[in-house]
Amino acid sequence: MADDALRARIVRAVTEQPQPTVTVLSSLLAIEDELGWIPQEAIEEVASRQSVTQNDVWAVASFYPNFRFSPPGTHMVEVCWGPTCHLMGAQRLLERVHDALGLDGEGDTADGAVTLRYNTCLGACGQAPVVSADHHLLGRASAEAVDALVAGLRAAGRNGGHQR
Amino acid sequence: MTVAEKFQSIQDAAQAHVAAQESRTRIRVGVALCGHAAGAFAVLDALRGEAASRGLDAAVQEVGCIGFCYAEPLVDVQAPGGPRVFYRNVTPQQVPTILDAVASGRWQDAGEVLGTLGEGSVDSIARIEDGDQWRLQARIATRNCGSVDPGDIREYIAAGGYAGLAKSLSDMTQEELIEEIKSSGLRGRGGAAFPTGVKWGFLQGSNRPNKYVLVNCEEGDPGAYNDKGLIESDPHTVVEGTIIAGRATGANYGYIFIRHGHDGPIDRAKEAILQAYEQGLLGEDILGSGFSFDMEVALTGDSYVAGEETALMEAIEGKRSMPRFRPPFPAQAGVWGNPSNINNVKTLAYVPEVVRLGGEWFSEIGYERSKGTAILCLTGDVNYPGMYEVPFGLTLGQVVNDIAGGVASGGAVKLLQTGGPLGGVLGPDSLEITLDYELMSQAGAILGSGGIIVASEDVCAVDLAWNMVAFCQYESCGKCFPCRLGMTHLLDTLERIASNAGRAADLDLMRTIGKTMGMGSLCGHGQLGFNPISSSLRHFEEDFRVHLEEGRCPTGSCTARFHRPTRTSPTAVAGWYVEEGAGTTPKA
Numbered sequence: 001m002a003d004d005a006l007r008a009r010i011v012r013a014v015t016e017q018p019q020p021t022v023t024v025l026s027s028l029l030a031i032e033d034e035l036g037w038i039p040q041e042a043i044e045e046v047a048s049r050q051s052v053t054q055n056d057v058w059a060v061a062s063f064y065p066n067f068r069f070s071p072p073g074t075h076m077v078e079v080c081w082g083p084t085c086h087l088m089g090a091q092r093l094l095e096r097v098h099d100a101l102g103l104d105g106e107g108d109t110a111d112g113a114v115t116l117r118y119n120t121c122l123g124a125c126g127q128a129p130v131v132s133a134d135h136h137l138l139g140r141a142s143a144e145a146v147d148a149l150v151a152g153l154r155a156a157g158r159n160g161g162h163q164r
Numbered sequence: 165m166t167v168a169e170k171f172q173s174i175q176d177a178a179q180a181h182v183a184a185q186e187s188r189t190r191i192r193v194g195v196a197l198c199g200h201a202a203g204a205f206a207v208l209d210a211l212r213g214e215a216a217s218r219g220l221d222a223a224v225q226e227v228g229c230i231g232f233c234y235a236e237p238l239v240d241v242q243a244p245g246g247p248r249v250f251y252r253n254v255t256p257q258q259v260p261t262i263l264d265a266v267a268s269g270r271w272q273d274a275g276e277v278l279g280t281l282g283e284g285s286v287d288s289i290a291r292i293e294d295g296d297q298w299r300l301q302a303r304i305a306t307r308n309c310g311s312v313d314p315g316d317i318r319e320y321i322a323a324g325g326y327a328g329l330a331k332s333l334s335d336m337t338q339e340e341l342i343e344e345i346k347s348s349g350l351r352g353r354g355g356a357a358f359p360t361g362v363k364w365g366f367l368q369g370s371n372r373p374n375k376y377v378l379v380n381c382e383e384g385d386p387g388a389y390n391d392k393g394l395i396e397s398d399p400h401t402v403v404e405g406t407i408i409a410g411r412a413t414g415a416n417y418g419y420i421f422i423r424h425g426h427d428g429p430i431d432r433a434k435e436a437i438l439q440a441y442e443q444g445l446l447g448e449d450i451l452g453s454g455f456s457f458d459m460e461v462a463l464t465g466d467s468y469v470a471g472e473e474t475a476l477m478e479a480i481e482g483k484r485s486m487p488r489f490r491p492p493f494p495a496q497a498g499v500w501g502n503p504s505n506i507n508n509v510k511t512l513a514y515v516p517e518v519v520r521l522g523g524e525w526f527s528e529i530g531y532e533r534s535k536g537t538a539i540l541c542l543t544g545d546v547n548y549p550g551m552y553e554v555p556f557g558l559t560l561g562q563v564v565n566d567i568a569g570g571v572a573s574g575g576a577v578k579l580l581q582t583g584g585p586l587g588g589v590l591g592p593d594s595l596e597i598t599l600d601y602e603l604m605s606q607a608g609a610i611l612g613s614g615g616i617i618v619a620s621e622d623v624c625a626v627d628l629a630w631n632m633v634a635f636c637q638y639e640s641c642g643k644c645f646p647c648r649l650g651m652t653h654l655l656d657t658l659e660r661i662a663s664n665a666g667r668a669a670d671l672d673l674m675r676t677i678g679k680t681m682g683m684g685s686l687c688g689h690g691q692l693g694f695n696p697i698s699s700s701l702r703h704f705e706e707d708f709r710v711h712l713e714e715g716r717c718p719t720g721s722c723t724a725r726f727h728r729p730t731r732t733s734p735t736a737v738a739g740w741y742v743e744e745g746a747g748t749t750p751k752a
């Protein structure tokens with residue numbers, strides 16, 4: 001993406017926040033919603049618009065682990081790692097996903113198609129274990145269901161995905 | 165027009181709208197988080213498509229969570245004048261069969277029926293009201309959950325909503341309102357059980373121009389989803405409760421604070437606020453009373469400690485969610501230095517009914533000093549995981565066995581994990597504990613946010629402790645070193661024990677670390693961060709002993725796979741580093 005186009009998207013995300021209270025954090029979240037990540041240009045833009053230093057913005061951005069600083073994979077898989085899901089077999093499910101994606105922890109597949117994250121609770125504990133793919137929740141996730149889900153995303157490759 | 169007259173006309177319009185709906189068949193689909201995870205959106209799409217292609221005169225509606233998460237996706241069909249018939253675990257393929265059955269009046273033919281709800285009976289289907297799962301509940305805050313369309317304020321109003329607000333604005337002074345809450349005995353549902361009326365009183369004395377009501381829906385406790393469930397299912401009861409809190413405390417602004425990424429609750433909350441503005445129930449001069457109140461949704465990034473009241477204020481101001489020193493207390497200097505009152509979602513969800521029906525009515529429900537109900541999320545190894553609202557005074561055994569149906573995998577209950585990770589675990593004898601703040605704390609239990617996770621004898625206490633400690637380590641905000649370093653040291657030690665490489669001195673080492681954390685941490689995260697281990701040792705020291713002395717897991721459930729999330733790594737923020745030749749001062 002050309003620098004100008006990227007910056008324009010950032011500016012739009014920051015300036016078009018609908019809620020009255022606009023802060024460093026709300027601006028970063030708006031940019032993340034727009035781009036899926038926080039480029040250096042975003043840090044600069046938020047710093048100047050909020051009249052704080054870039055250091056202050058980095059401090060906030062690096063504190064909340066939902067922010068990332070390189071473009072994410074096209075698809076996002078989140079596996080719940082919370083206590084209910086843990087009791088219902090989340091660790092085994094994680095290994096299944098690792099194997100299917102060729103990863104050994106959180107991260108992006110080599111082809112950039114999928115990003116894997118662990119979630120501390122997806123909020124559907126009554127359906128544990130829970131995984132989500134591009135923000136669609138899948139409860140009572142069996143190993144087979146997870147295999148199928150990952151295979152589907154890999155087949156979709158860089159098409160579709162969770163980014164708006 | 166008086167406040168009462170203005171409200172009456174809003175109520176009349178809402179009731180007329182709902183009455184017009186009642187002449188049609190209504191089909192409701194639960195699409196809150198549990199329903200979503202069970203596939204409810206696919207069912208909803210199938211129903212809408214099939215109803216349209218048949219030209220069916222039926223309203224297909226989204227509703228929230230009625231609490232029977234085990235039976236999701238739940239679809240209920242209500243013929244005009246009849247009760248609601250609930251089909252459980254519905255698949256999209258089943259949709260045509262359901263519509264056929266409804267059309268032919270042979271309701272039983274369409275799949276597994278959970279029961280009916282409401283006046284009347286249909287096709288001799290059992291009534292949900294007659295089962296223990298419903299009878300043992302007292303649904304006050306969740307009264308509308310799964311029944312009203314959370315996206316339509318008129319349904320909430322027609323069900324008695326905003327009448328409490330109208331009453332508080334027309335007939336009651338601020339003092340009377342606070343007295344009403346005090347007399348109800350309502351205590352905070354966010355963990356500390358502090359009397360809500362007393363807390364509200366702290367703000368009253370201040371005549372600063374800006375005062376805030378903060379609604380805490382951070383809900384970081386894994387295993388609990390009742391705050392999100394309430395906001396998703398009946399957001400207006402929370403919005404109304406917040407406006408009433410504003411009126412009582414003299415605040416002029418409210419924030420609902422939710423974690424980014426939980427789109428369902430976030431969207432519902434935003435929509436509810438907009439609709440309340442449209443009806444004149446928020447904004448300038450509400451219902452002509454002279455009282456003005458504004459509200460918005462504020463989001464936080466992923467952070468458990470952001471749910472702590474002072475850290476939450478930092479996050480609203482857009483900073484890192486690290487707790488502040490107290491004093492000054494939030495009631496003196498909260499958000500942007502202004503007096504702020506903070507309540508949990510559930511606490512505020514009771515307020516409309518307490519005001520409408522009176523504090524005395526509420527105070528008669530419950531047990532001793534624990535008034536009203538507890539909204540519980542029962543999950544884990546039980547037959548009927550769900551969100552249930554029960555009066556205080558039941559035993560944990562009644563809740564686990566009579567409501568949640570006991571252990572699903574067979575065998576006995578080994579432990580309960582209550583009150584989020586910081587709450588720790590309880591042993592099997594805890595089934596006799598009465599749901600009551602005082603009795604529970606005497607028994608070493610924390611009700612906290614209402615999550616109760618059940619585990620059977622197949623589970624090793626070391627394994628679950630590992631999960632909780634790994635969570636607490638991951639979520640330490642890092643401000644207090646005893647918490648930041650202590651949690652890491654505890655996790656290292658526990659992973660050693662779980663993988664059978666522990667040392668004899670490890671238990672004492674952990675106790676020393678835990679004590680230091682308790683003494684040297686600013687907020688509950690570090691102060692209580694040793695609870696998962698201390699409580700596990702209290703009830704299940706034997707599990708630790710087997711790992712340490714026999715070099716094996718007593719149940720075989722410790723996988724010794726320690727996959728856990730990682731915080732932002734230094735290499736991930738490469739953009740921060742100054743490039744060669746660019747100078748040495750940090751970027752301004």
Ligand SMILES: Cc1cc2nc3c(=O)[nH]c(=O)nc-3n(C[C@H](O)[C@H](O)[C@H](O)COP(=O)(O)O)c2cc1C
Nearest residue numbers: 352353354380382383384471472473507508511688
């Ligand atoms: C680490 C930590 C996390 C907390 N998280 C939450 C939370 O997610 N939701 C909540 O309502 N209260 C949470 N609390 C408690 C709040 O600080 C506060 O007591 C509560 O929101 C007050 O509301 P109440 O009076 O209605 O209970 C947390 C406390 C600590 C120490």
Ligand code: FES
Nearest residue numbers: 080082085122125
């Ligand atoms: S613990 Fe997995 S969804 Fe809550």
